[in-house]
Amino acid sequence: MASRPDILGPDLLTAALLRSDRFRIEREADWQRLDAIVTSMEKGRIRRVSDEDLLALPQLYRTVASSLSIARAISLDAATLRYLEALVQRAWFVVYGPRSSLTTWLRGFLGGGWSQAVRGLGLDLALALAVMVAGTLVGWLLVAHDPEWYRAIVPSGYADARVPGASRAALHGTLFGNSEQNGLGAFAAYLFSNNAGVSIMAFALGFAFGVPTLLLLIQNTAMLGAMLWLYHGAGLTLDFAAWISVHGTTELFAILLAGGAGLHIGRAMAFPGTRSVLAAASEAGRRGAQVMAGVVLMLVVAAMLEGFARQLIDNTAGRLIVGGFMLAFWCAYFFAFAREPRTVASDGEPA
Amino acid sequence: MAATIAMPTRHARSNRDRMLITPEGVALPITLASRGSRAGALMLDFIFLGTAFIAVTIALISLGGGVASLIGQFDMGGSASAALQFLVVVWIIMTFMVRYAWFLWFELGARGATPGKRLVGIRIAARDGGRLTAEMVIARNLLRDIELFLPIGFIASAGADSTPAWLAATAWFAMFMLLPCFNRDRLRAGDVIAGTWVVEAPRRKLEAAMTLPEAAPSAAQYRFTDAELAVYGEYELQTLERVLREGREPAIESVQATIAAKIGRDPWVSDSRAFLEAYYAQLRARLETGMRMGKRKADKFAGEA
Numbered sequence: 048m049a050s051r052p053d054i055l056g057p058d059l060l061t062a063a064l065l066r067s068d069r070f071r072i073e074r075e076a077d078w079q080r081l082d083a084i085v086t087s088m089e090k091g092r093i094r095r096v097s098d099e100d101l102l103a104l105p106q107l108y109r110t111v112a113s114s115l116s117i118a119r120a121i122s123l124d125a126a127t128l129r130y131l132e133a134l135v136q137r138a139w140f141v142v143y144g145p146r147s148s149l150t151t152w153l154r155g156f157l158g159g160g161w162s163q164a165v166r167g168l169g170l171d172l173a174l175a176l177a178v179m180v181a182g183t184l185v186g187w188l189l190v191a192h193d194p195e196w197y198r199a200i201v202p203s204g205y206a207d208a209r210v211p212g213a214s215r216a217a218l219h220g221t222l223f224g225n226s227e228q229n230g231l232g233a234f235a236a237y238l239f240s241n242n243a244g245v246s247i248m249a250f251a252l253g254f255a256f257g258v259p260t261l262l263l264l265i266q267n268t269a270m271l272g273a274m275l276w277l278y279h280g281a282g283l284t285l286d287f288a289a290w291i292s293v294h295g296t297t298e299l300f301a302i303l304l305a306g307g308a309g310l311h312i313g314r315a316m317a318f319p320g321t322r323s324v325l326a327a328a329s330e331a332g333r334r335g336a337q338v339m340a341g342v343v344l345m346l347v348v349a350a351m352l353e354g355f356a357r358q359l360i361d362n363t364a365g366r367l368i369v370g371g372f373m374l375a376f377w378c379a380y381f382f383a384f385a386r387e388p389r390t391v392a393s394d395g396e397p398a
Numbered sequence: 399m400a401a402t403i404a405m406p407t408r409h410a411r412s413n414r415d416r417m418l419i420t421p422e423g424v425a426l427p428i429t430l431a432s433r434g435s436r437a438g439a440l441m442l443d444f445i446f447l448g449t450a451f452i453a454v455t456i457a458l459i460s461l462g463g464g465v466a467s468l469i470g471q472f473d474m475g476g477s478a479s480a481a482l483q484f485l486v487v488v489w490i491i492m493t494f495m496v497r498y499a500w501f502l503w504f505e506l507g508a509r510g511a512t513p514g515k516r517l518v519g520i521r522i523a524a525r526d527g528g529r530l531t532a533e534m535v536i537a538r539n540l541l542r543d544i545e546l547f548l549p550i551g552f553i554a555s556a557g558a559d560s561t562p563a564w565l566a567a568t569a570w571f572a573m574f575m576l577l578p579c580f581n582r583d584r585l586r587a588g589d590v591i592a593g594t595w596v597v598e599a600p601r602r603k604l605e606a607a608m609t610l611p612e613a614a615p616s617a618a619q620y621r622f623t624d625a626e627l628a629v630y631g632e633y634e635l636q637t638l639e640r641v642l643r644e645g646r647e648p649a650i651e652s653v654q655a656t657i658a659a660k661i662g663r664d665p666w667v668s669d670s671r672a673f674l675e676a677y678y679a680q681l682r683a684r685l686e687t688g689m690r691m692g693k694r695k696a697d698k699f700a701g702e703a
Contacts, residue, residue, distance in 0.1 A: 123689070143529045
């Protein structure tokens with residue numbers, strides 16, 4: 048029993064209240080309010096947050112952030128400091144989080160963000176185009192030199208009737224007269240899923256300094272070159288070009304963009320210039336991702352055209368018109384209107 | 399714009415701690431997610447994805463079976479086969495969604511985390527301390543495709559009994575899975591490209607203030623002299639706070655005995671907790687006063703600055 052004569056009176060007791068505790072008591076209501084708002088926003092119940100609270104959020108965030116700064120200078124209450132740090136961090140994630148509205152992002156994306164990102168690829172787009180043209184030529188020349196190459200270049204799933212030595216009538220049959228074919232919807236969905244997979248891979252493989260992207264581009268266009276040679280031999284060049292242009296102008300454009308985006312990353316990592324490799328890679332990656340979101344959209348359009356329009360339009364002139372129109376449309380969309388989009392992407396101000 | 403700086407070594411609790419400067423200029427300590435928790439989150443997501451995929455597939459198959467039996471009953475070829483075709487379209491689109499949209503959709507939400515990440519308490523954030531944008535989330539999830547799904551497709555196309563395919567797929571997996579082990583910030587390929595990292599999502603409740611008079615009424619009976627309070631610093635204060643908040647009786651008693659011995663008091667007191675609460679409040683008052691005067695004492699070894 049240590050009954051020392053050091054018992055405090057009630058007046059001293061109130062005086063013992065620490066200044067840091069008074070600071071805490073005065074501001075605790077604000078902290079709890081921010082905590083409640085952030086918690087319900089994290090749970091995705093943004094509709095339950097009242098308009099007043101939403102409007103107050105940025106201000107509350109700054110208030111609590113400044114509380115944290117002051118508390119660090121005057122308080123040694125570790126639990127309160129840790130609470131404030133966690134709260135400011137959570138609020139920071141909400142205030143500086145991803146744009147919650149998908150429609151806002153989509154509007155900025157379609158209204159200029161996408162085409163700007165595509166133009167931003169610049170040299171890489173030209174490189175990808177050159178590689179694709181070269182791939183087509185290589186495919187043609189290889190098969191022209193030795194038709195045995197055809198089997199190596201064109202996977203057997205695509206070949207069916209389209210093999211070297213097939214009659215003109217058989218080849219003609221693959222281009223025309225399929226309008227009665229059933230299952231177009233499922234076919235289109237399959238085509239989309241397959242093509243999207245290939246182009247996403249072309250993009251993602253840019254990570255390995257772009258080399259696999261180049262190979263993938265060459266492999267896919269060599270197939271085109273080989274088939275072009277096959278139909279050329281049967282005197283069906285224009286008909287084949289028309290048949291493939293219906294969806295091909297959109298699909299090949301999409302593959303071109305995906306390849307360009309992949310090369311963009313690969314080149315940024317191989318030659319980062321004055322930036323660090325990580326900074327260069329993430330800058331190129333973000334631009335590439337924007338291009339890729341658009342590529343997936345283009346492939347949806349391409350699959351629609353391939354699944355429906357190509358089978359329903361059964362003549363060369365009509366197909367050429369559709370294909371040419373799509374090509375002109377994409378070129379105009381990406382390159383004709385070089386207007387700066389409203390900067391919705393990465394400004395530093397809180398929402 | 400915000401920036402990250404290296405954490406001062408004195409404060410670093412582990413090599414996963416980083417300091418983030420918000421645009422308001424407030425330094426926030428953040429902790430990178432451990433590799434184990436990220437792997438766990440991925441497993442959980444795959445379990446959820448697999449369950450959803452199998453459930454929808456079974457539902458579509460039974461729907462298809464119903465439609466097929468309808469064809470048999472009423473011989474209505476055209477519309478029924480269109481319905482079957484529609485089911486196939488739905489299934490193909492769903493497969494695509496499973497592959498790409500699951501991670502995208504959830505990481506774009508306010509929590510910046512898939513259900514798996516949410517369960518293990520981690521989330522993604524922009525590495526530069528700025529806003530996490532949709533482009534970043536898209537980029538990091540497109541890369542996931544080659545990290546995880548490419549080798550699976552590889553095995554599927556080469557046949558499950560092909561040894562070279564398995565070896566190549568395993569090497570591929572290992573290369574990308576081990577990437578987070580070979581850089582300081584534990585970035586996987588998608589994080590490198592997108593400029594993101596994965597951090598722990600803190601959740602803390604505001605704990606009660608311990609120094610309010612009503613919180614510790616019996617602590618008032620102890621009064622310590624300045625000399626008795628001068629032996630300890632901030633580190634000991636925070637250790638004492640932890641002991642009091644955890645509230646384990648044996649720990650409280652042994653800490654009380656240690657402090658009493660150190661300051662030369664009788665270690666035997668009736669109420670160890672009240673003794674410690676009083677000492678905590680008075681030590682904190684003393685150190686905080688010093689703090690306001692610009693004099694800090696880091697621990698018991700530091701002299702009065």
